[in-house]
Amino acid sequence: MHMKVQVTVPATTANLGPGFDCLGLALGLTNTVTFTAVDATTATTSITITGEGANHLPRDGSNLVLRAAEVVFDGVGERPSTLHIHQHNNIPVGSGLGSSAAAVLGGMLAANGLLGSPLSQEDVLHLAIDMEGHPDNVAPALYGGLVLSVRSHDNWHIEAIAIPPLQVVYVLPDFDFPTAAARAALPTHVPLADAVFNAGRVGLLVRALTAGDFAALATAMQDRLHQPYRIPLVPGLAQALQAAQAAGAASAAISGAGPSVVAFAATGHEKIVTAVTAVFAEAGLHSRAWILPVAQHGAEVCFV
Numbered sequence: 001m002h003m004k005v006q007v008t009v010p011a012t013t014a015n016l017g018p019g020f021d022c023l024g025l026a027l028g029l030t031n032t033v034t035f036t037a038v039d040a041t042t043a044t045t046s047i048t049i050t051g052e053g054a055n056h057l058p059r060d061g062s063n064l065v066l067r068a069a070e071v072v073f074d075g076v077g078e079r080p081s082t083l084h085i086h087q088h089n090n091i092p093v094g095s096g097l098g099s100s101a102a103a104v105l106g107g108m109l110a111a112n113g114l115l116g117s118p119l120s121q122e123d124v125l126h127l128a129i130d131m132e133g134h135p136d137n138v139a140p141a142l143y144g145g146l147v148l149s150v151r152s153h154d155n156w157h158i159e160a161i162a163i164p165p166l167q168v169v170y171v172l173p174d175f176d177f178p179t180a181a182a183r184a185a186l187p188t189h190v191p192l193a194d195a196v197f198n199a200g201r202v203g204l205l206v207r208a209l210t211a212g213d214f215a216a217l218a219t220a221m222q223d224r225l226h227q228p229y230r231i232p233l234v235p236g237l238a239q240a241l242q243a244a245q246a247a248g249a250a251s252a253a254i255s256g257a258g259p260s261v262v263a264f265a266a267t268g269h270e271k272i273v274t275a276v277t278a279v280f281a282e283a284g285l286h287s288r289a290w291i292l293p294v295a296q297h298g299a300e301v302c303f304v
C-alpha cells in the first residue's frame with residue numbers, strides 16, 4: 001500500500017450545447033485531493049478542506065470525496081486503517097463546472113492509488129459514472145479535452161476528440177440551483193422535432209470544435225433538450241445568454257445543469273465577461289467569472 005497519493009482533477013462543462021448527458025469539455029481549473037495513510041491501531045478518518053467550499057463542505061461521513069473513496073475500498077476489500085484527506089478546491093461548488101465529478105473522481109483515484117491501483121482507469125470511470133448518474137462530467141474530467149460518452153448495452157463507448165486550443169468564458173451567478181432541482185425540471189419525453197434539432201447539432205458541434213470553426217458555433221451550440229426548461233428558473237439567465245452573444249461570443253449556453261453560463265469566443269473574452277456580469281447584476285445577482293483554457297489533460301495521480 002502507498003502512504004501518500006495526490007490527485008488533480010480538472011473542471012468540466014457538461015451538456016455541451018446540444019450534447020445533453022453525453023458531451024463535456026475539460027477546463028483549466030483544478031481540484032486537488034491528497035490521501036495520506038497512517039499506520040495506526042485505531043481506525044479513523046480526518047478531512048481538511050481549503051479553497052472553494054471550505055466553509056460549508058462536510059468533514060464527516062457525508063463528504064463526497066470520502067464516500068467515493070469508500071466505494072473503491074469496499075469494492076477492492078481493503079482500506080487503510082487511518083486516513084487523512086485534504087481537499088484543495090479551485091472549482092466552485094454546485095456551479096455547473098463539475099465540482100461533484102471532481103470530488104468523486106478525486107476520491108476514487110486517490111483510494112485506488114493508495115491500494116496500489118487494483119482498478120483500471122476504465123473501472124474507475126464506470127464506478128464514477130454510476131455514482132454521478134451521468135457521464136458528461138466524469139469522462140472529460142478523467143481523460144481531458146472534449147469527450148463524448150455513449151451508453152451501449154451494458155458498456156460505455158467513450159470518444160476523446162482532439163480539438164485545437166480554445167479559451168472559454170465562464171460566468172457563475174450567486175444563485176442556488178442544485179443539479180437535482182435542475183434535473184427535476186426536465187420532461188420525460190420530448191417532441192421528435194426537438195430530438196432531430198439536437199441530433200444534427202451534436203454532429204455539427206463536434207465538427208466545428210475540431211475545425212476551430214467559430215462561425216458554425218452559433219448554430220452548433222443550440223439546444224432544445226434541457227435549456228428551454230432550465231433557463232426560466234435562473235433570474236437573468238436568458239438575458240445573460242443573449243448579452244454574451246451581443247458582446248461578441250460565437251455562442252453561449254448553460255454550463256452543465258447551470259446556473260452558470262459558458263461562452264465561446266476567439267477574442268474579446270473580457271468584454272463578454274463585463275456584459276454577462278452586468279446582466280446578472282441587473283437581475284440582482286452577484287456573479288464571478290473565469291476565462292479558462294481547455295484542459296488537454298485529465299485527472300493526474302501522483303505518488304508523493
Ligand code: HSE
Nearest residue numbers: 014015021134256257
Ligand atoms: N448532464 C447533467 C445534467 C450535468 O444536466 O443534469 C449536470 O452535472
